[in-house]
Amino acid sequence: MPSEFELIARYFTRQPGDDGVLLGVGDDCTLLQPTPGYCLAVSVDTSVADVHFPGTAPAYAIGYRALAVSLSDLAAMGATPRWCLMALTLPEAEESWLAEFARGFHALCDTSGVTLAGGDITCGDLSIGVTVHGELPPGMALRRSGARAGDVLAVTGSLGGGHGGLRAWQQGERDLDDPLLAAYLLPQPRIEAGQALRDLATAAIDISDGLLADLQHLCEASGVGAELDREALPLTPGLVERLGDTDALHAALGGGDDYELLVSLPPKAVKEARRRLQTLGVPLTVIGKLSSESGIRGVPDSIPSGWLHFHGEAP
Amino acid sequence: MPSEFELIARYFTRQPGDDGVLLGVGDDCTLLQPTPGYCLAVSVDTSVADVHFPGTAPAYAIGYRALAVSLSDLAAMGATPRWCLMALTLPEAEESWLAEFARGFHALCDTSGVTLAGGDITCGDLSIGVTVHGELPPGMALRRSGARAGDVLAVTGSLGGGHGGLRAWQQGERDLDDPLLAAYLLPQPRIEAGQALRDLATAAIDISDGLLADLQHLCEASGVGAELDREALPLTPGLVERLGDTDALHAALGGGDDYELLVSLPPKAVKEARRRLQTLGVPLTVIGKLSSESGIRGVPDSIPSGWLHFHGEAP
Numbered sequence: 001m002p003s004e005f006e007l008i009a010r011y012f013t014r015q016p017g018d019d020g021v022l023l024g025v026g027d028d029c030t031l032l033q034p035t036p037g038y039c040l041a042v043s044v045d046t047s048v049a050d051v052h053f054p055g056t057a058p059a060y061a062i063g064y065r066a067l068a069v070s071l072s073d074l075a076a077m078g079a080t081p082r083w084c085l086m087a088l089t090l091p092e093a094e095e096s097w098l099a100e101f102a103r104g105f106h107a108l109c110d111t112s113g114v115t116l117a118g119g120d121i122t123c124g125d126l127s128i129g130v131t132v133h134g135e136l137p138p139g140m141a142l143r144r145s146g147a148r149a150g151d152v153l154a155v156t157g158s159l160g161g162g163h164g165g166l167r168a169w170q171q172g173e174r175d176l177d178d179p180l181l182a183a184y185l186l187p188q189p190r191i192e193a194g195q196a197l198r199d200l201a202t203a204a205i206d207i208s209d210g211l212l213a214d215l216q217h218l219c220e221a222s223g224v225g226a227e228l229d230r231e232a233l234p235l236t237p238g239l240v241e242r243l244g245d246t247d248a249l250h251a252a253l254g255g256g257d258d259y260e261l262l263v264s265l266p267p268k269a270v271k272e273a274r275r276r277l278q279t280l281g282v283p284l285t286v287i288g289k290l291s292s293e294s295g296i297r298g299v300p301d302s303i304p305s306g307w308l309h310f311h312g313e314a315p
Numbered sequence: 316m317p318s319e320f321e322l323i324a325r326y327f328t329r330q331p332g333d334d335g336v337l338l339g340v341g342d343d344c345t346l347l348q349p350t351p352g353y354c355l356a357v358s359v360d361t362s363v364a365d366v367h368f369p370g371t372a373p374a375y376a377i378g379y380r381a382l383a384v385s386l387s388d389l390a391a392m393g394a395t396p397r398w399c400l401m402a403l404t405l406p407e408a409e410e411s412w413l414a415e416f417a418r419g420f421h422a423l424c425d426t427s428g429v430t431l432a433g434g435d436i437t438c439g440d441l442s443i444g445v446t447v448h449g450e451l452p453p454g455m456a457l458r459r460s461g462a463r464a465g466d467v468l469a470v471t472g473s474l475g476g477g478h479g480g481l482r483a484w485q486q487g488e489r490d491l492d493d494p495l496l497a498a499y500l501l502p503q504p505r506i507e508a509g510q511a512l513r514d515l516a517t518a519a520i521d522i523s524d525g526l527l528a529d530l531q532h533l534c535e536a537s538g539v540g541a542e543l544d545r546e547a548l549p550l551t552p553g554l555v556e557r558l559g560d561t562d563a564l565h566a567a568l569g570g571g572d573d574y575e576l577l578v579s580l581p582p583k584a585v586k587e588a589r590r591r592l593q594t595l596g597v598p599l600t601v602i603g604k605l606s607s608e609s610g611i612r613g614v615p616d617s618i619p620s621g622w623l624h625f626h627g628e629a630p
Contacts, residue, residue, distance in 0.1 A: 005532075022354055026536070027459050028391035028521055029356035029449070034349045039337055041344035042432070044446055046402040048439040076343035087361040087402070087444040117357070124363040129402040129444040131359055134344070144342050206343055217320075221341070 163255025478570025
């Protein structure tokens with residue numbers, strides 16, 4: 001097995017560009033030049049094989065997805081992605097696997113404008129920790145805590161695809177062109193949508209744990225309650241066909257892994273928000289409203305309790 | 316098992332102070348306010364149970380050590396620690412274990428001036444990824460690449476204690492008051508020493524992989540060679556008594572896990588460097604010099620090849 005240093009040089013070192021990286025991979029630390037006056041949004045997410053993704057998934061998708069779930073947190077703050085660091089733990093370095101993993105990771109770096117600026121490689125069961133750094137003008141961060149009674153709730157894209165894709169994988173689907181499987185293994189963090197909404201939305205969160213769980217976080221942080229319109233939920237195309245009506249609804253409410261943005265908006269801002277996202281090709285759907293009465297209403301009573309934790313179990 | 320959110324709230328959330336944290340644990344991202352004009356030094360290190368530390372070590376030491384190894388990278392750049400994020404993967408949350416783990420982590424946060432600003436907890440085999448952020452005035456970072464032929468090589472503290480402590484652990488020593496075991500499980504990152512040397516040293520690296528391996532990195536980055544004075548190596552007290560002369564020397568040269576700083580200095584800067592470190596209570600020992608001839612000389616021919624990789628194996 002090549003040393004950590006050889007692997008980093010071979011697969012994770014790229015020529016620095018005009019990206020604020022003063023010193024990249026290869027010293028004790030990475031040196032970054034933040035934009036003066038801006039604040040820094042930082043998040044770390046660890047993706048563990050057979051907990052958060054199937055260990056036998058294509059290496060390209062594993063690399064892509066590990067970065068995507070971290071970038072989704074930047075999207076939910078409305079931050080502009082700048083830099084990331086990767087802490088890769090893997091049992092044995094198969095070079096063909098690593099090359100594909102790096103290709104997936106770098107593909108999303110390129111489309112999201114984030115530079116891999118450092119990291120480390122250690123030996124152990126496969127897991128990937130990605131720390132992302134984004135920037136925001138002062139006072140512009142979208143927090144979870146700004147929602148007010150009377151705001152409407154809206155969601156980008158569609159719901160349930162993450163869980164639908166996990167089910168498809170479990171049923172043997174392996175074609176990444178399958179829209180559900182792609183939604184699960186190659187999620188698209190809503191970076192541009194988050195930035196476009198940061199002067200309109202009162203609060204935002206990304207849907208990683210499932211709509212209900214993340215809505216609950218937003219409501220608790222903001223001290224409000226919510227009334228959901230279950231008929232309005234934008235189910236991922238193909239979801240009902242694969243799962244049936246009931247499971248499709250459950251997947252949208254509790255399945256997790258969708259990495260869409262859930263936002264609260266003053267009613268008068270909805271039209272402008274939708275217009276801006278339309279130019280980005282991202283649908284925005286109103287799915288309910290917020291009130292001063294705590295709790296979440298409009299939810300079917302019949303969601304099996306296991307559903308809400310399904311994302312935390314081995315696929 | 317309590318949820319990730321409950322665990323974070325209970326053990327890893329502290330009241331924000333005047334520490335540049337605009338928004339701490341509990342949103343999609345942490346929001347930080349970097350010092351205008353300064354550059355940011357960032358590093359991530361993952362500590363995997365039974366690879367980097369014994370999984371049965373005291374939880375206090377595991378928490379302390381996971382942060383220490385990352386802070387050591389900031390020390391080697393001369394950076395002032397500001398913020399850290401922790402990605403904790405653990406199989407099952409025993410609350411008494413977590414409380415001790417958090418106590419060790421926070422103890423080093425307090426003495427090193429770093430604020431735990433975010434993180435996540437996932438389920439899997441025990442490993443801890445710590446991303447640290449430090450700050451530096453422009454142009455003041457200590458790099459690996461600035462050493463010049465004619466510089467002297469010096470090292471802080473003592474060498475071999477990390478490996479000696481690992482051997483002590485393997486032999487059944489469990490008392491953290493044992494100096495060797497403490498050197499291994501509770502290493503002291505040389506943060507103040509790094510800052511004190513940043514306008515004197517021409518290059519620096521922390522000794523995590525072993526003196527020879529890290530000296531090699533420094534020499535390669537700087538395009539120089541080195542002549543070591545093996546008689547001058549400051550062996551950790553008690554090391555010879557425990558390992559014998561030969562193994563003690565091997566531990567100092569190749570054992571790793573010492574987290575001391577290896578620096579290059581112009582000869583005329585040595586006296587001032589030693590004076591500054593003396594006020595910090597940190598010894599500085601000259602152990603050789605750099606030349607334009609590549610390679611490392613003065614090394615015994617007899618180091619078993621396995622030694623240099625020992626740190627990467629299960630203790």
